[in-house]
Amino acid sequence: MVFHPPVSIISKVGDAGKGKCALPAWNMLLRGFMAGAYIAMGAALATVCVTGTAAFLGAGVAKLVLGAVFPVGLIIIVLTGAELFTGDAMFAPMAAFKHKISWAAVLNLWVWVYIGNLIGSLVFAYLMSVGPLVSISATGTATATAFGVTAVSIAMGKTSYIGGFALWSAFCKAVCCNWLVNLAILLGICADDAIGKIVGIWFPIMAFVASGFEHCVANMYFIPAGILTMPALTADQVAGLGPKLANLNWVTMWTNNIIIVTIGNIVGGLVFVGVLYWISFKKDILAE
Incomplete structure (x- = not known):
């Protein structure tokens, strides 16, 4: 397996960020749609696999199971070239640090990819809410x-x-x-072969999910999937879920989670990976 040194990885990130920002808006939106759907696929798989696990294996192992299957989404994104907002929180600024693009271009990429991620996540949430998350009777009643x-x-x-x-x-x-997500991306870049990329991506993503951290694009699936499934709950299921169910709606999706999580994800990717690695390797990169 070929392993690229850190300075080479950071340089590659800046070059890739320039290419991403050069895409037309429709392509940013399309690639963002695909990435949102792919993250949702990993989130949906994690939801299915974790169901009932804690009762038999304990809460910690249940979290490990959740984290172990979730990375499929980012693996698909990295290997197929889709665009994920949380990754672009590092890629695009790194290109700006190298003076290859303007900060206006960074914001333009973020906006279009974010919208695309949201649409892709919502579409897959709907598909799940009328698929595996419910059982449809002959009369068309969903439970x-x-x-x-x-x-x-x-x-x-x-x-x-x-x-x-x-x-x-x-x-x-x-x-x-997003500190972990972008470290996963860096590890994916450091390898040239598919297996090396998959292994590099898997461990940090598993760590963030199992640790209970918050990812804005994943939450664009998790929360809508729950909201869309709510009408299919039985009275006993509603009672079992408890009073917090009243907090779940399209407004609180944003006010209680996605807005603040998006800001935190930007800080995690931009500052704790992008800025720190740029400062650490700036002299070597500029000397290339």
Whole structure:
């Protein structure tokens, strides 16, 4: 397996960021749509696999199972060239640090990719909410499956950040999340072969998911999947989920989670990876 040294990796990130920002808006949107759907696929798989796991193996192992299967989304993104907002929080600024693009170009990429990620996540959330998350009777009545109840429970947890201290917690989790996500991307770049890239991506992504950190694009799937599945809940399922279900809606999706998590993800990718690595290797990169 070929291993690229750190200075080469950081230089490659800047070059890749320039290429991303040169894409036309429709292509940014399209690649963003694909990435949003791919992250949703990993999130959907994680939802199914974690259902019932804690009762038999304990909470810690359940988190490990959740983290072990989730990375499929980022693996697909990296190997197929889709565009993920949280990765672009590092890629595009690195190109700006090298004076290859303007900061206006960075913002342009972020906006279009973010919108594309949101659309892709929502589309896959809908497909899941009428697929594995529910059971449809012959009369057309939908009833939430065990997987659907898990999806709603996850969404409830993600909209339970109420108040300043809770939102600060969400922000810190988001910083940690994208710190790991972008380290996963760097590890993916350092290898030339598919297996090396997959292994490099898998461990940091597993770590962020198992640790309970917050990823804005994943939450663009997790929360809508729960909201869309809510009407299929039975009275007993509603009672079992508890009073926090009242906090789950399209408004709290943004106010209690995605807005603050997006900001935290930007800080995690831009500052804790992009800025730190640029400062560390700036002299060597500019000397190339």
